[in-house]
Amino acid sequence: MxxxxxxxxxxxxxxxxxxxxxxxxxxxxxxxxxKSFDYVNPDAPKGGTFTLPLPGGFDTLNPFTLKGDHEAGTAMLTLxxxxxxxxxxxxxxxxxxxxxxxxxxxxxxxxxxxxxxxxxxxxxxxxxxxxxxxxxxxxxxxxxxxxxxxxxxxxxxxxxxxxxxxxxxxxxxxxxxxxxxxxxxxxxxxxxxxxxxxxxxxxxxGSGPYRLHKTDAGRLSEFVRDKNYWAQNLPVRKGMYNFDTVRFKYYKDDSVRIEGIKGGQYDFVQENIARNWARAYPDAVLSKRKLHKHEWRHNNTAGMQGFVMNLRRKPFDDIRVRQALVESFDFENTNTRLFYSTYRRSNSFFTNGETAARGKPAGAELALLNGVKQHLPAAVFTQNAPEPPKTDPVLGVRPNLLKARALLEQAGYRYRNGILVNPQGRPLVIEFLSPNKTYERVTAKWRNDLAKIGVLMNVRVADPAVYQKRLNSFDFDMTITVYANSESPGNEQFDYFSCAAAKTDGSRNWAGVCHPAVEALLKHFESFTSRAELVAASRALDRVLRHQYIIVPNWYADRHRVVYRDTLGIPANRPKYYSPAEWALSTGWVKR
Structure with missing residues (x-):
């Protein structure tokens, strides 16, 4: 029965x-x-070792808890x-x-x-x-x-x-x-x-392709391939996870990582810092270790990297203050002087993807926005989707700074003795929370530009554990973060932008967004029936968020910069959407 x-x-x-x-x-x-995915070598040999650097460290092997710094490979390789x-x-x-x-x-x-x-x-x-x-x-x-x-x-x-x-x-x-x-x-x-x-x-x-073999004081983790892995001949695993041993070496300071690369300690590295790519890896030094630099173009939606503002705190609850900070950041000179002009400006929460809002709303996107029209400013309908400001090539950032100060004056601040003060006479002071020293060069110029209009910015560099704790409890004014988005946005948008997430410690609603129009638009990520409907919902959400000025947009690269050993085999076909280190780890092999 x-x-x-x-x-x-x-x-x-x-x-x-x-x-x-x-x-x-x-x-x-x-x-x-x-038989197998197109971006693998189904005949790749098994064997050898693959070593990657990872930032920070770890104090827990449990990958699911809110507390603690998690070891990365446990979730990636054993499950x-x-x-x-x-x-x-x-x-x-x-x-x-x-x-x-x-x-x-x-x-x-x-x-x-x-x-x-x-x-x-x-x-x-x-x-x-x-x-x-x-x-x-x-x-x-x-x-x-x-x-x-x-x-x-x-x-x-x-x-x-x-x-x-x-x-x-x-x-x-x-x-x-x-x-x-x-x-x-x-x-x-x-x-x-x-x-x-x-x-x-x-x-x-777990039941994954690797077993945890050993760890060392939060600095090293090592995994060994399960030679009896149950799924190794399935189409979704054929030609994958070929290394007998995978090691993760954690580092606290980026200089340690760079010296490790030049010393031949790693088999594959993704370089995200333009200055390092241009200056830190002399070809002669790499060649001695059988390492070479490569640039891989990609089609990934870049999401949004930027300096997020915490709307739970004053003065960031005022949109004029937020817009002023967006205006004040000089991307063009930063990109030229610090990044060797290698980056493009992030302009959307779905940068580099078809789900990004463009121009004025129309069609299905406009229909969705009309449904929440009472909660939105007229500019959402009458103006193009907001784009980050550009620095005048002749006049520099000064016109943008003047616009920023005008916005701050509209918000009630007055210029006295070289600083901006609110009606109670308190100066406008912002703390920028940074997870490492990488952003000191970027914030140095920004801090100087803000000082020209009377805004004081203090930069606080926190070690990874303290930084994560403060991030989880939303204990910051402004910090660096990435809204990672794929080609198919979905339920993760609730974690980024819902009112419930804004009130939940450890969520990814770092800005504290809680907006009736956003709440209504999020529901469309549950109910679409076609790709066209999803694109319309994404563009509508993107447009509304960009009009809220919750983040100072940063930059992205349209190619991955990687260094890897000549003995590393890489499949001939790269996938359309991928993370380079994860793809190399999961599909690479040691050449015989």
Whole structure:
């Protein structure tokens, strides 16, 4: 006799289509039975060692807790997810732990059928109860980082009608939820029987391609390839994770990393600092270590990097103050003098992508904005999407600074004895919280320019642990951050911009955005039925946020700058959307 849960599953499956993979808004690129991804070498040999540098350090091997500095490889290498993301498509997921995925036709559930070959590192089979335990731990345990709770907020419950079937029931229709659940990292239900807080430094029991081998005082972690890895011949793993040993070497100071590169300590490095790229790596020095520099073009949506302002605090609750700070930053001279003119200006929360707002609103985007018109200034409809100011090549930054001071005077500040003061006579003082010394050269010029209009900026450099603690508790005026976005924006937008996230420590709503128009627009990331609808929703959200001036836009590069060893094999085809270090680690090999 069938149980009630089993009957529910049968009814859902009867109206759903089981698939090896799913794509959002378009067909999947790879058909059932495909041999491997196009951006791997399916015949890559196994063996050798791969060493990467990572900033900071770690004091916990538990990758899921809010507290602590997490070791990076535990989540990346030891855990499998229900599905694997395809890197040649805006958003496509192919079965990994799940051999097929069945979204219900009513959009209110999704069923994952687990591969009977899947095994944890302790030898146990991966079962539905492990999927349920993983999900419930990440979304209900108070010690877990809140991003999981926001990301899967529309899941009502997970059911396990049989040993290898997990059914996620939704509170309401959500356009991408059936796919984002494929990103769930699955660990054994034996991992945290007493909760995350009771195992603050305990790695999960995973089923991934590597096992944690050793760590050293928060400075080194080493992983060894599981030669009996259950999924190594699946299409989504063929030709991947080829190194026998993967090492992460953590560094506190960037100079240590640079000397490590020149000393041949690393096999692959991504360089994000233009000055280092131009001056720190002489070809002759690299050649001695069989290292060379390369530039890889990419099509990634760059998101938004910038100096975010904390709207929870005065004076940043005043949009005129925020706009003044945006006006005051001299990107052009910074790019020329410090960055060798290698960067382009970030102008959108979806920079370099089709989801960025352009010009004046029209079509489907305009229709969405009309729905929240009462909450928006007229400029949203009558003006082009705000672009970062440009420095006059002849007059320099002075015209922008004058505009900034005029905005501050409109906000009630007055110029007295060389400084701006509010009506109570208090000077306008801003603290810039920095995680390292990298930004001192950038903030030095900005601080001097602000002083010209009477604004005092103090720069506070905090060590990584203190910085993360202050970031989690929103204890800052202004800091550097990145709103990372993909080609398919979705539920992560709630963590970035919702009122609930603004009130939750550890969320990624660093600015403290809580706006009725934004709240309404976020709902469209749950309910779109086509790629066109998603693009319209993204552009509308982007436009509204840019009119709020919550961040001083920074810059991005349209290519990845990397240094790697000549003995490192790299697949001939690069994916369309990728992170270079992660792609090299997961698809590279040691040449024989």
């Amino acid at each position: 069938k149980t009630f849960s089993a009957l529910l599953l049968f009814c859902a499956a009867a109206h759903a289509h089981a698939a090896h993979g799913l794509a959002l808004g378009q067909p999947v690129r790879h058909p059932a039975g495909f 499998d997810t229900l599905a694997e993301k395809g890197k040649d498509e805006p958003f496509a997921m192919y079965g990994l732990l799940a051999e097929d995925i069945s979204p219900a036709s009513d959009g209110l559930s999704v069923t994952f059928k687990l591969n009977p070959k899947a095994r944890f590192h302790n030898g146990d089979p991966v079962l539905a109860k492990d999927v349920a335990a993983s999900f419930n731990t990440l979304t209900r345990d108070k010690a877990a980082a809140p991003m999981y709770r926001f990301y899967w907020a529309d899941v009502a419950r997970v059911e396990t009608p049989d040993a290898r079937t997990a059914v996620f029931r939704f509170k309401k229709r959500n356009a991408e939820l059936h796919m984002t659940l494929g990103e769930l990292p699955v660990f054994s239900h034996k991992s945290y029987p007493k909760g995350l807080a009771a195992a603050a430094n305990t790695p999960p029991i």
